Amino acid sequence: MAGFDRTHWTDYPAAAEFSGRLSASSLSEDPAALNVLEEAPPQSPEPLAAPAAEVLFPAIGDVVLVESEASALLESGALREAVAFIERAIEQHPGSRALHLLLGAALLRAERPQEARRVLREAKALGPPDANVEWHFAAALSRCGMSLEAELSARIALDLAPDSAWAAAAMIEALQAQCRFVEAAAWAPRAQALFQAEGLERRRTAPDVASIPASFLPKSGGTYLGLALERMGFAPVLSGLGAANWDGALAPDFLRTFMEGGAFAHTHFPASGHNVGALLEAGVRRYWVHVRDPRQVAVSSFYHMQGQGQGDGAFAAIRLRDTLRVLQEEARTYSVASWDDYRRLLIDLAFPRAQTWIRQWVEAAENTAIDILFTTQTELRRDAAGLMRRVFDHFGVPLEVRLPPVEDGANRFRSGREDEWRDFFRPAELERIAALADRDLFERFGWGP
Numbered sequence: 001m002a003g004f005d006r007t008h009w010t011d012y013p014a015a016a017e018f019s020g021r022l023s024a025s026s027l028s029e030d031p032a033a034l035n036v037l038e039e040a041p042p043q044s045p046e047p048l049a050a051p052a053a054e055v056l057f058p059a060i061g062d063v064v065l066v067e068s069e070a071s072a073l074l075e076s077g078a079l080r081e082a083v084a085f086i087e088r089a090i091e092q093h094p095g096s097r098a099l100h101l102l103l104g105a106a107l108l109r110a111e112r113p114q115e116a117r118r119v120l121r122e123a124k125a126l127g128p129p130d131a132n133v134e135w136h137f138a139a140a141l142s143r144c145g146m147s148l149e150a151e152l153s154a155r156i157a158l159d160l161a162p163d164s165a166w167a168a169a170a171m172i173e174a175l176q177a178q179c180r181f182v183e184a185a186a187w188a189p190r191a192q193a194l195f196q197a198e199g200l201e202r203r204r205t206a207p208d209v210a211s212i213p214a215s216f217l218p219k220s221g222g223t224y225l226g227l228a229l230e231r232m233g234f235a236p237v238l239s240g241l242g243a244a245n246w247d248g249a250l251a252p253d254f255l256r257t258f259m260e261g262g263a264f265a266h267t268h269f270p271a272s273g274h275n276v277g278a279l280l281e282a283g284v285r286r287y288w289v290h291v292r293d294p295r296q297v298a299v300s301s302f303y304h305m306q307g308q309g310q311g312d313g314a315f316a317a318i319r320l321r322d323t324l325r326v327l328q329e330e331a332r333t334y335s336v337a338s339w340d341d342y343r344r345l346l347i348d349l350a351f352p353r354a355q356t357w358i359r360q361w362v363e364a365a366e367n368t369a370i371d372i373l374f375t376t377q378t379e380l381r382r383d384a385a386g387l388m389r390r391v392f393d394h395f396g397v398p399l400e401v402r403l404p405p406v407e408d409g410a411n412r413f414r415s416g417r418e419d420e421w422r423d424f425f426r427p428a429e430l431e432r433i434a435a436l437a438d439r440d441l442f443e444r445f446g447w448g449p
Helices: 015-024 031-038 063-075 079-092 097-109 113-125 131-143 147-160 165-177 181-203 222-231 252-258 273-281 294-305 313-334 339-367 377-382 384-395 420-424 427-436 439-445
Strands: 214-216 235-237 263-265 286-291 371-376
Touching (some): 063 097, 097 131, 214 222, 222 235, 222 263, 294 420, 339 371, 371 377, 377 384
Parallel strands (some): 214 286
16 A cells, blocks of 8 residues: 655645654554543643642641542642642541542542552541542552452442443553453443543533534534534533544434533534434434535545644644544555545545435435434525524524634634635546536535536
8 A cells, every 4th residue: 555645745834743743652552442541631730839838738627628628629730739738637637538539539640659559548448338439449559550459449439330430441441451452442432421421511501401413514614613502501522422423323322411401512423324223212303414515525625634724722733633644544545645646535535425424314304203404514604693593493492692703713714615626626527526426415405516
């Protein structure tokens, strides 16, 4: 297979830098399982200046108030202060299991697993079996090289709290420490869905309105629409519903949690038999599908792969890294060695795939009990507020429409043109596209020749 010639990346200024980072990175034998742990809140603190004595040693009185203050200090990320404060609090309240647990958690985050193991063992002895204590203890054991004991504690935690995302993550860590990567990977989807469910509950700011399940054709403005919904109070869901890509499969269990209200998902789920069945099983009767002229999708995909329209800041850097990875995978799979090769790949693969994706959702709308609202990128460009009002009317959401500016860097906006494909494709390429075009589909959405 041909590799992608990096000399063609003349208009991709950060390509070489990020490609170098990718090739230099070390990955687990099963990175899928690690992704769950990577999505969890960071465990390693930034270096901190030495705290003042009056911060470290306030007056310690009622144990409940002390536990509350210790918890707040830990949540703030001030680990050095938290450890010092909790250690002194334990001296005065040695029977407080909560303080021992908080100290163990702080020591784990400070990458002091041996001390955390000792403290958490003491926490275990201060009361009956507890899921939080057990999964913290399991994490400490794994990081001390005691993976068999860690697996046992993780199983105890899961028996006590089957829906604990952190207990599932502790099980993954214990299995990975034993090089049981296949078993660890099998736990990953469950842990991911549990983390999403827990995060969803924390992020719901509009819980009394309907959730908005949706699928967006890639490169159709879905990022902008998702950002608008998030800023109007809907909790964004990224991956708990499943792998939200062209051929992703919905996770029915989390879908029911998602549908409890106040959430949205920026996904690319297709209308596969599995996904339509999962929607029906979860009681979904209204859905939103956002589409775009597949010819323009192909053009936007080309520039996306060249690094354009990735947004601003650190998230843009992550997007660029992921884009490079996909580009390199496609280069190997389809023998792509130049941008001309990639143009042909878009016409012969991306364009028909976009048509099939849209056609499947049209057929689902025509043949199932799901009432599917279709919107287009043309409508978004001409009247974004009107489009969003149609969405809210479809789902019975009584909120005022408030939209962010299109130029916001978080939107990953590039041009928004609908007829750019006419200038982009060469005459022979246009003929090939016309031969592949689904005329009925184009007529349904008003995409002219």
